[in-house]
Amino acid sequence: MELAVQIGLNAVIAGAIYALVALGFNLIYSTARFFDVGYGALAVVGGYTMLYVYKTLELPFALAIVLAVTFAGALGWVIERFVYRPLRSQKASPTVLLVASIGVLTVVQATVAILFTSEFKTLSRDVGATRVFEIFGGVITEVQVIILFVALAIMSTLGLVLKYTLFGKAIRAIADDEEVARIVGIPSRRLIGIVFFIGSAIGAVAGIAVGFDTGLQPTVGLALLLGGVIAAIIGGVGNIWGGVAGAFLLAIIENVGVWTFSGEWKSTVAFAVLILVLLFKPRGLFEK
Template sequence: MNPQFLMDGLIAGAMIGLGAIGVTLTYSILRFANFGHGELLSWGAYLALAVSGGLGLLSTSLMRPIGPFSFGWSLPLAAIIAILLTGLLALAVDAVLFGRLRARGSAVIILVMASFGASLALRSLLEFLFTSKPAYFTKALQIAMPMGAGLRATPDQLLSLGIALLAVLAVHLLMTRTDIGRSMRAVSENPALAGIAGVDVRRVIRVVWMLGAGLACLAGIMTGLLVQIRPYLGHDLLLPLFAAAILGGIGSVPGAMLAGLIVGLSEAAAVQLVGAEWRAAVSFVILVAVLLFRPRGLFGRPA
């Protein structure tokens, strides 16, 4: 087996872990599985692409590659704007759809089905605006650098892996060391009791949407940078995202990232062992195995 699968799996797993954090936070606070979460990855990537292109038109110097990387300063600047816009998109979807259903006291299955509808609508709108043709942040080619032990990686891949790990650390510190993080954990434990204790539940919900969407946007941008951007980018990652969220334990940020790495490595190993056509089945097998043998995941709390 080629040891390169370890590097490929770690990089793919880091992107899965970032997206899975949004899934696990949404479920722990709002108590439903949001199947539209994958579309936030796609929207984040396309928004960054559009903003980056606009900045490049204003100043071509912003498109000049930074050091060993394939992109210029237009992409980091566009990423910041895209994260904010993706967060606003998530808030808009919640205000128009999920918030109204919660106010009516709709059953969980209604919220889940509504998320399917939101996913389809967002993906169709994305295809209408940008077409189905793959897009790229840059056409520059990078040569993978030897890392030792038969492993190779490009500067973009190493940067993406580092950013993903730093983002997870930042979210973990936010959840454990800040007032809003403690409020989020309180709402996750008991929304009604948290509200009685003075926690602004609506504010917590807004923060969760912004945080989850921002991380999804970041994952989408880095996935698009390393591979390509297309409307089905997030949809194709949806099953791995849920597998990682459940394996890591609902509500656990470090667990989601660790599980994402496990899913990514498992998929990369499957490609080496049985072929790329079985890659998608790995996440499903992991998901079923966790639900059967350890439903609370690696770091989830027992009921």
């Protein structure tokens, strides 16, 4: 019983982080129409900027978060402006954009490793002093509770914005058909830039959450991204709420899998799930 509760709690936390990554990924995918692998690196940029401003410069927590998230968002915007936008105006195929984004991932990851070394680093200022809560015999840290609530807040805000604001309607129009959206006067280029900013910022929150929960390494971006992408695919790519549901489902399967086999097989379990879903339900479990 206690074990089941603990697995459930772990799955909820991991699911919240995957859901954030899947959210940003889906947002970017549905407007720009390609698999942005470089997005994983921006989550890492968020985490490491936090490391710099929060632990090295010792700025207050709230200011540090704002700075880190803004920086990652701005970097996402810049990358879109100077790499993906020229490619899109050349009518490059999605594969070309994907290969370019692999390049982005490699460059950003290497730069982070040069600046901060490849060693494992944690964001918490005082390790061990975190408060721990007990729920039905399972253990959850204060940080994890905060992560969970932040993730839920971001998810519902984004959901409301997409549904009810003019901006959200424009984004959904671009997702439907960019060309038609442009014809009716939606400034699609500028909006796609903004989407990259928001998506990267959400990714950065996920990166910071990982940094507080387990710790950072320059290569964590790819693992995080793959988790998010797998979640997005399970839920049906482009389907925002499907991605969130997929994230929690993936987290549950992973955590049960880790408990059945062992921790080292986590990514194998995730990919096995992905391949099975793609083989039998290629458009996701929650197809619209």
